[in-house]
Amino acid sequence: MPPTGTPEGTASAAKITVLMVPKLKGIDYFNACERGAREAAEALGNVELIFDGPVEDKADAQNQLIDGYIAQQVHVIAVSPNDPDSIAPVLKKARDRGIHVITWDADANPERSGREFFINQASAEAVGQALVDEMAAQKGPEARVAIVTSSLTAANQNAWIKAMKAHMAAKYPRMTLVCEPKPSEENQQLAFQVAQDLLKTYRDLDGVFAISSVAFPGAADAVQQAKLSGKVAVVGLATPKPMKQWVDAGTVKTVILWNPVDLGYATIQAARALVDGQLAPGTRTLAAGRLGNLTVVGDQVLLGPPMKFTAENIAQYDF
Amino acid sequence: MGQDTLGAQGVVLMRHVPALGIAREDWVLAGLLLATVVVVSLLTPAFLQPENLLEMSRFFVETGLIALAMAPVIITGGIDLSVGSIVGLSVVVMGLAWRLGHLPPALGVLTGLFTGLLCGLGNGLCVARLRLPPLIVTLATMALYRGLALGLGANAPVSDFPPAYYELGQAYYTIPGGLQVPQQLPILLLVLCFAWLALHRSVLGRYVYAIGHNERAAWFAGVPVARVKMALYAFCGLVSGLAGAIYLSRVATAKADAGTLMELDVITVCVLGGVSITGGRGGVAGTMLGLLIVSSLVRGLTLARVPSEDQKIVLGFVLLLAATVYQLLQWRGGRSGPSGSRSSGDERRIPTAEGE
Numbered sequence: 001m002p003p004t005g006t007p008e009g010t011a012s013a014a015k016i017t018v019l020m021v022p023k024l025k026g027i028d029y030f031n032a033c034e035r036g037a038r039e040a041a042e043a044l045g046n047v048e049l050i051f052d053g054p055v056e057d058k059a060d061a062q063n064q065l066i067d068g069y070i071a072q073q074v075h076v077i078a079v080s081p082n083d084p085d086s087i088a089p090v091l092k093k094a095r096d097r098g099i100h101v102i103t104w105d106a107d108a109n110p111e112r113s114g115r116e117f118f119i120n121q122a123s124a125e126a127v128g129q130a131l132v133d134e135m136a137a138q139k140g141p142e143a144r145v146a147i148v149t150s151s152l153t154a155a156n157q158n159a160w161i162k163a164m165k166a167h168m169a170a171k172y173p174r175m176t177l178v179c180e181p182k183p184s185e186e187n188q189q190l191a192f193q194v195a196q197d198l199l200k201t202y203r204d205l206d207g208v209f210a211i212s213s214v215a216f217p218g219a220a221d222a223v224q225q226a227k228l229s230g231k232v233a234v235v236g237l238a239t240p241k242p243m244k245q246w247v248d249a250g251t252v253k254t255v256i257l258w259n260p261v262d263l264g265y266a267t268i269q270a271a272r273a274l275v276d277g278q279l280a281p282g283t284r285t286l287a288a289g290r291l292g293n294l295t296v297v298g299d300q301v302l303l304g305p306p307m308k309f310t311a312e313n314i315a316q317y318d319f
Numbered sequence: 320m321g322q323d324t325l326g327a328q329g330v331v332l333m334r335h336v337p338a339l340g341i342a343r344e345d346w347v348l349a350g351l352l353l354a355t356v357v358v359v360s361l362l363t364p365a366f367l368q369p370e371n372l373l374e375m376s377r378f379f380v381e382t383g384l385i386a387l388a389m390a391p392v393i394i395t396g397g398i399d400l401s402v403g404s405i406v407g408l409s410v411v412v413m414g415l416a417w418r419l420g421h422l423p424p425a426l427g428v429l430t431g432l433f434t435g436l437l438c439g440l441g442n443g444l445c446v447a448r449l450r451l452p453p454l455i456v457t458l459a460t461m462a463l464y465r466g467l468a469l470g471l472g473a474n475a476p477v478s479d480f481p482p483a484y485y486e487l488g489q490a491y492y493t494i495p496g497g498l499q500v501p502q503q504l505p506i507l508l509l510v511l512c513f514a515w516l517a518l519h520r521s522v523l524g525r526y527v528y529a530i531g532h533n534e535r536a537a538w539f540a541g542v543p544v545a546r547v548k549m550a551l552y553a554f555c556g557l558v559s560g561l562a563g564a565i566y567l568s569r570v571a572t573a574k575a576d577a578g579t580l581m582e583l584d585v586i587t588v589c590v591l592g593g594v595s596i597t598g599g600r601g602g603v604a605g606t607m608l609g610l611l612i613v614s615s616l617v618r619g620l621t622l623a624r625v626p627s628e629d630q631k632i633v634l635g636f637v638l639l640l641a642a643t644v645y646q647l648l649q650w651r652g653g654r655s656g657p658s659g660s661r662s663s664g665d666e667r668r669i670p671t672a673e674g675e
Contacts, residue, residue, distance in 0.1 A: 025627060055627045059576040064378050068621030071371050085478035086570035089489055
């Protein structure tokens with residue numbers, strides 16, 4: 001049964017075994033990824049999926065697990081590494097044994113691990129653009145805004161900030177950042193205080209970007225307690241479930257994130273395509289079943305624009 | 320208890336742990352290992368392949384090394400909860416030594432060993448000289464050493480080591496027959512020999528059991544209790560440093576979370592191997608059998624595609640099973656009296672006296 005969007009011939013190809021390894025097993029986010037992966041394996045019909053990962057926060061657990069599966073000749077190992085470097089030797093070993101290796105959700109050191117592709121859930125540009133566009137939609141292209149980030153050295157957040165600034169300059173030249181990004185570390189209380197200070201210092205502030213799963217609830221709480229819901233927009237990145245209370249209260253209109261179900265789905269599609277040779281160096285697009293054609297840039301498969309969770313749909317998501 | 324009793328006890332001990340340091344419990348363990356191997360080989364034929372068994376050893380060497388040093392500590396009635404943190408701290412120090420001094424691998428490993436030794440001496444000082452309870456001391460140093468590791472390693476993990484650093488944990492010796500033996504396996508065998516000689520063939524070993532059976536009696540009999548304990552905790556630290564060096568080499572990264580929760584793996588291996596947490600019992604052979612059982616279970620069940628959470632359940636049951644069997648053996652030993660089995664009733668009563 002050839003699924004829609006997949007080229008002819010795929011379904012008849014021999015069954016393959018894919019080992020998919022999350023950072024940690026049993027948490028909402030990765031459960032959602034697993035659901036998507038199972039959906040893709042079923043739709044393809046010729047993929048046997050083993051979804052297994054560490055059940056405790058132990059530095060070495062992924063290595064040991066993956067090494068065990070190397071011995072039993074799986075076809076593809078797809079991993080979301082806890083650490084980009086310490087996972088490298090075992091992935092290299094898998095590559096040396098002729099096993100395909102891809103990463104998803106988080107990348108491994110590409111040179112040292114020899115991984116072939118990274119299924120990237122959201123490029124920095126896409127995230128930056130989605131955040132800024134959302135702010136412009138809520139507060140207009142001339143909004144005065146501030147950013148609450150996690151820590152000033154966080155690689156992901158810095159890449160997003162760079163992309164946000166670039167997109168503002170290009171598309172909304174009159175949108176103003178009232179100050180440099182403020183750090184909140186991984187501390188929701190600090191995020192709350194930082195946002196409170198911003199509201200006091202800049203009385204004409206239109207919106208706050210809160211770009212970590214800790215900063216977002218902290219900032220939303222500050223705006224809500226200052227009774228500025230609706231006047232000051234809070235736009236940010238986080239998993240939807242913890243943000244639901246502020247969306248329901250109307251303080252937050254939109255939560256931006258990728259869809260982890262789709263991420264799992266795309267990963268299995270990519271694994272199958274890799275074995276079939278339809279995903280190889282130089283490939284520009286990947287036919288990924290119900291997700292349609294995904295863009296491939298270099299050695300990264302892009303999941304596409306981030307997803308928006310709003311009051312209408314946020315209740316449907318359990319992660 | 321006078322010197323006389325201890326002397327008799329010493330003789331009994333040597334009888335209880337006969338020729339090779341193999342106790343009755345060890346035969347139970349050997350049976351358990353055999354059962355484990357049979358079950359997992361039935362589940363997955365790949366398990367018994369020599370390549371798989373050798374590859375498995377790459378992952379148990381670190382735990383096994385520390386277990387060999389932990390067993391004597393537990394036999395004296397002590398415990399060392401800080402071993403995982405010592406691994407972490409040694410790894411971070413080796414990473415820093417490379418980043419700051421670009422030391423060659425041999426010297427880098429030495430900094431790790433030295434760190435481990437210092438940590439072990441710190442534990443020993445508190446336990447042996449200040450006479451603080453080992454559980455509290457090492458619970459504290461577990462936090463202390465991990466904190467130091469996190470503090471020192473805060474500036475991102477070190478992973479730009481030259482390839483020579485990866486020998487210890489990733490290279491292989493090729494033996495006749497074309498089999499690849501991981502380089503760290505001979506290290507474990509060496510430490511195994513040393514631990515066996517020290518525990519089952521030396522005066523030090525007899526002191527260890529004497530302390531575990533009755534520390535006060537041992538002290539009255541002239542056993543240098545403090546020095547023995549000091550040596551055991553220092554050795555435990557040193558070996559944890561060694562395990563850290565192998566770990567660093569295996570994962571090619573020096574990061575402060577190395578060795579997290581490792582103390583639990585090590586204690587599991589020891590306890591499954593018949594080392595009594597109340598002291599006085601256990602040996603090198605049992606500890607190694609415990610290591611092989613745990614490793615075979617985890618590896619075998621992974622090969623059989625049993626999910627990680629279900630593996631934990633199986634492991635928990637095996638541990639309970641072993642504990643039950645030991646208890647039954649002890650009861651029987653206690654009842655059967657001096658003429659019953661090789662190990663006399665005398666010897667049985669001493670460790671159980673405190674537990675009853």
